[in-house]
Amino acid sequence: MTHVAYPCLTERILASFERQNAMHLIRATMPVVQPGLTEIHVPHWDGIEQQHGFVHGGVVGMIADTAGGYAAMTVAPEHASVLSVEYKLNLLAPADGEKLIARGRVIKPGRTLVVSQAEVFAVKEGRETLCALMQQTIMIMHGKVEK
Amino acid sequence: MTHVAYPCLTERILASFERQNAMHLIRATMPVVQPGLTEIHVPHWDGIEQQHGFVHGGVVGMIADTAGGYAAMTVAPEHASVLSVEYKLNLLAPADGEKLIARGRVIKPGRTLVVSQAEVFAVKEGRETLCALMQQTIMIMHGKVEK
Amino acid sequence: MTHVAYPCLTERILASFERQNAMHLIRATMPVVQPGLTEIHVPHWDGIEQQHGFVHGGVVGMIADTAGGYAAMTVAPEHASVLSVEYKLNLLAPADGEKLIARGRVIKPGRTLVVSQAEVFAVKEGRETLCALMQQTIMIMHGKVEK
Amino acid sequence: MTHVAYPCLTERILASFERQNAMHLIRATMPVVQPGLTEIHVPHWDGIEQQHGFVHGGVVGMIADTAGGYAAMTVAPEHASVLSVEYKLNLLAPADGEKLIARGRVIKPGRTLVVSQAEVFAVKEGRETLCALMQQTIMIMHGKVEK
Numbered sequence: 014m015t016h017v018a019y020p021c022l023t024e025r026i027l028a029s030f031e032r033q034n035a036m037h038l039i040r041a042t043m044p045v046v047q048p049g050l051t052e053i054h055v056p057h058w059d060g061i062e063q064q065h066g067f068v069h070g071g072v073v074g075m076i077a078d079t080a081g082g083y084a085a086m087t088v089a090p091e092h093a094s095v096l097s098v099e100y101k102l103n104l105l106a107p108a109d110g111e112k113l114i115a116r117g118r119v120i121k122p123g124r125t126l127v128v129s130q131a132e133v134f135a136v137k138e139g140r141e142t143l144c145a146l147m148q149q150t151i152m153i154m155h156g157k158v159e160k
Numbered sequence: 161m162t163h164v165a166y167p168c169l170t171e172r173i174l175a176s177f178e179r180q181n182a183m184h185l186i187r188a189t190m191p192v193v194q195p196g197l198t199e200i201h202v203p204h205w206d207g208i209e210q211q212h213g214f215v216h217g218g219v220v221g222m223i224a225d226t227a228g229g230y231a232a233m234t235v236a237p238e239h240a241s242v243l244s245v246e247y248k249l250n251l252l253a254p255a256d257g258e259k260l261i262a263r264g265r266v267i268k269p270g271r272t273l274v275v276s277q278a279e280v281f282a283v284k285e286g287r288e289t290l291c292a293l294m295q296q297t298i299m300i301m302h303g304k305v306e307k
Numbered sequence: 308m309t310h311v312a313y314p315c316l317t318e319r320i321l322a323s324f325e326r327q328n329a330m331h332l333i334r335a336t337m338p339v340v341q342p343g344l345t346e347i348h349v350p351h352w353d354g355i356e357q358q359h360g361f362v363h364g365g366v367v368g369m370i371a372d373t374a375g376g377y378a379a380m381t382v383a384p385e386h387a388s389v390l391s392v393e394y395k396l397n398l399l400a401p402a403d404g405e406k407l408i409a410r411g412r413v414i415k416p417g418r419t420l421v422v423s424q425a426e427v428f429a430v431k432e433g434r435e436t437l438c439a440l441m442q443q444t445i446m447i448m449h450g451k452v453e454k
Numbered sequence: 455m456t457h458v459a460y461p462c463l464t465e466r467i468l469a470s471f472e473r474q475n476a477m478h479l480i481r482a483t484m485p486v487v488q489p490g491l492t493e494i495h496v497p498h499w500d501g502i503e504q505q506h507g508f509v510h511g512g513v514v515g516m517i518a519d520t521a522g523g524y525a526a527m528t529v530a531p532e533h534a535s536v537l538s539v540e541y542k543l544n545l546l547a548p549a550d551g552e553k554l555i556a557r558g559r560v561i562k563p564g565r566t567l568v569v570s571q572a573e574v575f576a577v578k579e580g581r582e583t584l585c586a587l588m589q590q591t592i593m594i595m596h597g598k599v600e601k
Contacts, residue, residue: 369512
C-alpha cells in the first residue's frame with residue numbers, strides 16, 4: 014500500500030466533503046479515505062427514490078462522481094484542489110437494497126489529469142450487487158487550495 | 161414539428177416525473193415536454209451546492225440524465241417505459257446562477273434503443289451559460305408501462 | 308465567423324494530418340479546416356470493412372476522434388499541440404455508403420482543455436445519414452509544438 | 455472459470471474476426487478467446503502510427519472496441535450476433551512499444567445488453583504499460599447469426 018501524499022490529507026478531504034451540502038441532502042457519508050481509494054455510503058430512504066422505488070440513477074451518478082473525485086484528490090499534491098472534467102456511467106442493475114456503496118479508485122494518476130473509476134454496489138441483506146460502473150477524468154488545479 | 165406519439169403522452173410523462181422523489185428533493189420541475197424534447201429546471205438553493213457554493217456536478221448530472229430520459233419517452237410507444245442504460249457528461253463551466261435548465265432532446269430514436277443528448281445551462285441575470293453536455297443511451301422497455 | 312488564431316494555422320494542421328500514417332492507411336483526407344471546425348472524408352473501400360461489408364466502427368471512431376482533435380487545434384495557441392484525453396462514441400446506424408464524412412467542432416474552448424463533438428455521416432447516393440455521434444475531451448499541450 | 459456457452463463458440467468468433475478486413479488492414483490478430491474474455495494483438499508498424507511515431511489513438515480505440523465486442527459475443531446465445539452500441543475510451547499513455555495488447559472482458563452480461571471493458575497495454579521490452587481504458591455497451595441481436 015502506498016503512503017499518504019502529505020500530512021492531514023484525510024482530514025482535508027473529509028473537511029471538503031463536509032462542505033458539500035448536496036452530499037448531506039442525500040444523506041451520504043464517506044467512511045473510507047485511503048491513498049487512491051474512497052468509499053461513499055448512502056442509506057436507502059424515500060427522498061432519493063425514482064418512480065419505481067429504487068434509488069434514482071442520478072443519485073447513483075452523484076456518489077460515483079464524488080467517490081472518484083475524492084480518490085483523485087488523495088493523489089494530488091498538497092496545494093491543489095480537484096475538478097470533475099467528465100464521467101461516463103453505465104447503470105447495470107436497479108439500485109435495490111438497504112444502502113448503496115460507491116467505491117472510487119485511481120486508475121492513472123497524473124500531474125494535470127487523473128483517471129478514476131467507481132463501482133456502485135447495492136447492499137441487500139448483506140449481499141452486494143454491482144449496480145453501476147463509472148469511468149472519469151479529473152483535473153488537478155495546482156495552487157487552488159480549498160478554504 | 162412532429163406530433164405526439166399517442167394521446168395523453170404529456171400527462172403520462174409528467175405523472176412519472178411527479179413520482180420521482182429525488183426530483184422533488186432537489187426541487188426540480190419539468191415545465192417543457194414536447195415530442196423529442198424536455199426541459200427540467202432547478203432553482204439554485206443551498207441544499208444542492210458543493211463546497212464552492214456552485215450547484216453540485218452530481219445534481220447537474222441528475223437533471224441532464226432525467227431530461228434526456230424523458231425526451232426518449234416522448235418517442236416511445238404507448239405501452240412502454242424507458243430505462244437509462246448509460247450516459248457521459250462533460251462539465252464545461254461552474255453551475256453558477258439563479259437556476260439551472262437542462263434541455264434533453266432525442267438524437268436518434270429506435271425500437272429498442274434511443275440516443276439522447278442534454279445541455280445544461282446556468283441562468284445568471286437572464287443570461288444562459290452552457291455548463292454541461294451529456295450524451296446518453298436509453299432502452300425502451302416494451303410492455304412495461306409505469307403504474 | 309471567428310477568424311484564425313494565428314497565421315499559417317491551416318497549413319500547420321494539414322501538415323500534422325499528413326504525418327499521420329494511420330490516416331493514409333484508411334485513405335482519409337481532411338478537405339475542411341476552419342476555426343472551430345474540421346471535416347475528414349474516407350471513401351468506402353473493402354480494406355476498412357467489418358464482417359457485414361459496412362465500414363468498421365473502429366474506423367468511424369478513428370475519424371471522429373481525429374476530426375474533433377483537429378477542430379480543437381484550430382482554437383489552440385500557436386506554440387501548442389493537442390492530445391486526445393478521452394472520447395465517447397455512440398454508433399447510431401451502419402456506416403453504409405460510398406463515403407464517410409466526420410465533422411468535428413469545438414463545443415467549449417479552454418486554456419488547458421477543449422471539449423469537442425463530432426458527427427459522422429455515411430453518404431449514399433448523395434444523401435447523408437448520421438451514423439455516429441462523439442463527445443470528446445482534448446488537452447492543450449502548451450510549448451509543445453509539433454516538428 | 456465458466457464454460458463455453460455452446461459448441462464451436464471459439465471457432466465462430468474467430469471466423470467472424472477473420473471476415474473483418476479492417477482488422478487485417480492494421481495487422482491485428484485475436485490469439486485469446488475465452489468465456490467472457492478476448493485478447494487482440496497488434497504489432498507496432500509504421501502504417502498505424504500518428505504524427506509522433508506512436509500507434510494512433512484511433513487504432514487503440516479500434517482494438518479496444520473489437521476486443522470488448524467479441525468478449526460480449528462469448529456470453530451471447532448461439533443464434534445471435536453482437537453490435538457495438540457505444541464506447542468511451544480514456545487514453546492514458548502514448549502507445550509506445552513493440553506491440554499492443556487489448557484485453558476485453560465482460561463486466562455485466564444480459565439478455566439484450568452486455569457491458570464490457572477493455573484495457574489496452576503497450577508492450578516494450580517485455581514490460582506492459584496500460585495505455586487506454588474503455589467502457590462499452592454491446593447489444594445482442596437475437597436470431598441474427600453471422601453468415
